[in-house]
Amino acid sequence: MGNKENVYIKNDGPVRAKVNMDTEMLRREKGAHTRLTSIYKEAMNYLKEDDNGKYVGKLYDVCREFQADLKNLYSEEAKKYIESYIPELFSDRRPNFIHKDKIEKLAQTMLFHRELLEIKTILKMHNQNDPENTVAQYLKDKSPEERWHSVKSMLSFFQESQDPQHQEAFNAALAPYGYKIVKIENRETPIEPYQVIRAAFDGYLHIPTEEEDKKGKGHSAGYLDFIKNGAKVPPPTKYNFDTKLFKALEMSDNTDKLSSHIKEAIRKQRLPQSVVDNLTLGDAAHMLFEQRYPYRNPQRGESIAFQAIEPNCDEGLRSKFWKDFATDKTKVKLLSDQLSKKGVSKEYISFMMESIRENGVPNPTIPKDMRFDGPIPQIDLHHKFYIQDAAFYKDMMKVDNPKNYEIVINYPDQNTHKELLHGVDCISADGKSAYRLVYADDGRRRDAVICDGLETVTVDTKDFNRLTYNHLAQKGERE
Amino acid sequence: MKDVVEALRKSKKVFLGGKADVHHNIDARKYLAEQGMAVFPDEFFLLVKYINGMRDDSAQIYGILPEGSDLGLEDAVRENERLDRRDMDHVSVLGETIFDYLVYDAQDKQYQLRDRETDEICACFSSLPQALRRIFCI
Numbered sequence: 337m338g339n340k341e342n343v344y345i346k347n348d349g350p351v352r353a354k355v356n357m358d359t360e361m362l363r364r365e366k367g368a369h370t371r372l373t374s375i376y377k378e379a380m381n382y383l384k385e386d387d388n389g390k391y392v393g394k395l396y397d398v399c400r401e402f403q404a405d406l407k408n409l410y411s412e413e414a415k416k417y418i419e420s421y422i423p424e425l426f427s428d429r430r431p432n433f434i435h436k437d438k439i440e441k442l443a444q445t446m447l448f449h450r451e452l453l454e455i456k457t458i459l460k461m462h463n464q465n466d467p468e469n470t471v472a473q474y475l476k477d478k479s480p481e482e483r484w485h486s487v488k489s490m491l492s493f494f495q496e497s498q499d500p501q502h503q504e505a506f507n508a509a510l511a512p513y514g515y516k517i518v519k520i521e522n523r524e525t526p527i528e529p530y531q532v533i534r535a536a537f538d539g540y541l542h543i544p545t546e547e548e549d550k551k552g553k554g555h556s557a558g559y560l561d562f563i564k565n566g567a568k569v570p571p572p573t574k575y576n577f578d579t580k581l582f583k584a585l586e587m588s589d590n591t592d593k594l595s596s597h598i599k600e601a602i603r604k605q606r607l608p609q610s611v612v613d614n615l616t617l618g619d620a621a622h623m624l625f626e627q628r629y630p631y632r633n634p635q636r637g638e639s640i641a642f643q644a645i646e647p648n649c650d651e652g653l654r655s656k657f658w659k660d661f662a663t664d665k666t667k668v669k670l671l672s673d674q675l676s677k678k679g680v681s682k683e684y685i686s687f688m689m690e691s692i693r694e695n696g697v698p699n700p701t702i703p704k705d706m707r708f709d710g711p712i713p714q715i716d717l718h719h720k721f722y723i724q725d726a727a728f729y730k731d732m733m734k735v736d737n738p739k740n741y742e743i744v745i746n747y748p749d750q751n752t753h754k755e756l757l758h759g760v761d762c763i764s765a766d767g768k769s770a771y772r773l774v775y776a777d778d779g780r781r782r783d784a785v786i787c788d789g790l791e792t793v794t795v796d797t798k799d800f801n802r803l804t805y806n807h808l809a810q811k812g813e814r815e
Numbered sequence: 816m817k818d819v820v821e822a823l824r825k826s827k828k829v830f831l832g833g834k835a836d837v838h839h840n841i842d843a844r845k846y847l848a849e850q851g852m853a854v855f856p857d858e859f860f861l862l863v864k865y866i867n868g869m870r871d872d873s874a875q876i877y878g879i880l881p882e883g884s885d886l887g888l889e890d891a892v893r894e895n896e897r898l899d900r901r902d903m904d905h906v907s908v909l910g911e912t913i914f915d916y917l918v919y920d921a922q923d924k925q926y927q928l929r930d931r932e933t934d935e936i937c938a939c940f941s942s943l944p945q946a947l948r949r950i951f952c953i
Contacts, residue, residue: 343839343881344846344892546939635941 455493458486462505471509484756487513491759491773498764498771507776514776518809522763522770525727527553528584531617533723535642536588537736539652541621542639548618558611559619571606575599581615587733593646594624601627654717655696657738662693671743675713678747684708688715714746718757720775721805774805816858819944820865822953829951832868832888835879840864843879843892852895853907856919858943859891874950876910876917909943912950919943 461471475483490506494517507516531553535541544554577599585591585598601623602612611619624645625634642649650656661667672685687708691700698715702708719735720742726732760773823829840860847854860879868878868888877891878884895908898916910917915928926940928950940946947953 342846343842637941 455489458490458509459502459505462508471505472512475509476512487756488759491517491756494760494771495762498762503771510773511776515773516776517760517771518774518805519764519769519771520725520805520809522768523725523727525724525732526580526584528580528617529587529726529732530723532584532587532591533726533732533736535617536590536733537653537719537723538639539590539643539650539655540639540641541594541617541624541645543621543625543634543636544616544618545637554616554618555622556611556614556616556619558614559607559616559622562605562607562611563622567606567608569608569610571603572609575602575612576609577612579613579615581617581620584617588736590642590649590652593649594620594642597624597627597645651696653736653738657717657741658692658696658698660738662689674745678713678745679710680713681708681710684710684712711747714748716744716746718742718744722772724761725772772805774809777806816861816865816944819947819953820862823866823869823947823951826951826953829869829871829953830886831866832878832880832884832886834865835860835863835867837864839879839881842881846892847895847907850896852903853905853919853921855891855907855909856921856943859907859909859919862943862947869951871951874910874912874917876947876950877908910950917946917950 457474458471461469461474475486478486487510490509494502494506503517503519510516546554548554549560577595582595582598585595598620601620602615604627605623607615621640622634625632625638625640628640628644641651643651668689672689675685676682687702687706688698688700691697698717702712718741720740721728721735723735726735729735757773760771763770823831840863844854844860862876863879866878868880868884868886869876870888875889877889877894879892880888880890881892883890891907891909895903898908900906900908905921907919907921908916909919909926911931912928915930918927918929919925920927926943926946927936928938928946929936938949940949
């Protein structure tokens with residue numbers, strides 16, 4: 337290599353062949369016309385379905401506006417990009433990193449109208465009360481994907497309307513699937529206990545992402561400023577650790593053991609008291625990470641296990657649940673049967689069960705030399721009574737009762753179950769009430785539940801005293 | 816990185832280039848340094864060892880292609896020269912989408928999607944695989 341001439345030499349001329357660009361433009365333009373035709377076809381179908389004319393005008397306007405947009409684009413350099421805008425418009429995957437407001441707004445408008453038509457049909461059927469033409473049958477006749485979309489539409493529509501009549505109609509539609517929308521008192525769980533409960537469940541702390549910072553669930557502004565610009569005031573001679581975070585850490589044995597490490601990190605970093613007063617769990621995670629791995633830069637979203645900080649901590653409630661689960665033959669069989677029913681291979685199920693038994697991990701990493709037929713599910717553990725509602729308990733850690741867990745199966749290329757379960761979460765305009773999607777009969781009978789799309793499997797039916805949304809909703813009704 | 820390479824190979828909609836010549840990678844590093852341009856991040860050089868340039872209908876990641884490409888892929892060094900950015904001493908352009916450029920900012924140690932017209936940052940990523948997953952929706 338020594339004296340070999342560099343293949344790159346200074347190039348002063350044009351570097352891109354124009355002919356390639358022109359061919360590319362033609363190809364894209366041709367595609368754009370094809371897509372445009374299909375959009376109009378789709379719009380026409382909507383117009384046909386719309387029998388009372390309420391939405392015809394709006395849809396027509398949207399199409400006109402869209403046509404005008406296209407004309408403008410054609411007249412400008414951006415015409416080569418048209419083809420790429422369009423596929424997003426009728427798919428659920430909206431353009432995420434593309435911030436061209438006009439196109440995005442149009443896509444949202446079109447999707448909104450699609451949802452409205454769906455909702456209108458459901459409400460109309462419910463009000464007509466025709467035994468031959470029921471909402472249940474309407475949903476049943478749809479493909480699983482379309483059915484999921486209809487349910488999602490109902491939930492997002494209800495978030496906006498919060499109309500008791502809609503609640504009644506949607507609950508009737510959801511009844512065959514064992515779900516219903518309930519109204520409960522709005523009792524917000526403070527962020528510190530919320531995050532501590534979450535961490536105790538996971539068995540690790542994680543460094544917040546930028547998104548979390550924006551939502552006020554990540555780093556504190558004071559800590560971010562401190563790590564960027566250093567201290568503006570000297571550290572106190574004696575720290576006051578009587579803060580919301582340290583109080584919350586006492587809630588769980590596991591997190592309580594981390595307190596001394598966080599205090600030590602604070603002293604080492606010489607944080608000003610004002611920063612300590614507002615320190616978040618995310619800030620603590622960042623400090624602990626730096627302390628544990630001094631030669632590595634903690635990255636956003638990275639996690640650090642409790643046991644890496646304090647060997648006396650345990651693995652977290654999630655892993656414990658799974659290890660206990662693996663010892664119960666009946667539950668294991670129910671989960672295996674459910675997975676087999678959906679085409680997951682026997683080989684993968686036994687590979688997964690071994691990982692659950694050994695490590696408490698239901699989603700093992702597949703070695704490169706292993707291949708499995710059928711889908712590979714993502715198996716999660718959720719709280720039936722959400723951590724965000726832990727404030728309903730006097731002892732908020734009680735929300736982490738294993739009887740409050742449910743197993744959720746998600747398959748690749750499908751919407752996640754979380755989208756469904758949290759699809760209706762909203763607070764009423766006066767701030768006094770909240771709405772949740774719950775199991776219609778979750779009552780006190782169901783123990784662990786396996787959720788697979790709209791299907792649920794009850795694992796156990798022992799009686800126990802668990803706080804449930806139905807209970808809270810009934811209390812609200814009595815009041 | 817290998818995961819994302821695997822995902823790209825499985826993806827039917829992304830058109831992939833071959834593997835970069837190791838000597839070309841070395842030459843590119845030297846040339847960029849000589850010209851006072853930011854040297855591309857190591858992750859990018861690692862990527863081109865597996866996939867030297869890629870594209871779909873809405874995005875393209877450049878390759879190390881000093882001798883041009885019959886496949887319509889662009890050379891990252893030449894594209895950076897053509898764009899002639901004022902901040903080319905610490906910002907390298909590694910690819911483009913419909914509206915944005917994918918750049919690596921060596922000062923912030925961050926991959927960013929920046930608007931083509933305004934140069935406004937639309938999204939940030941801490942690693943190249945993260946950016947690729949987002950851009951090609953894989």
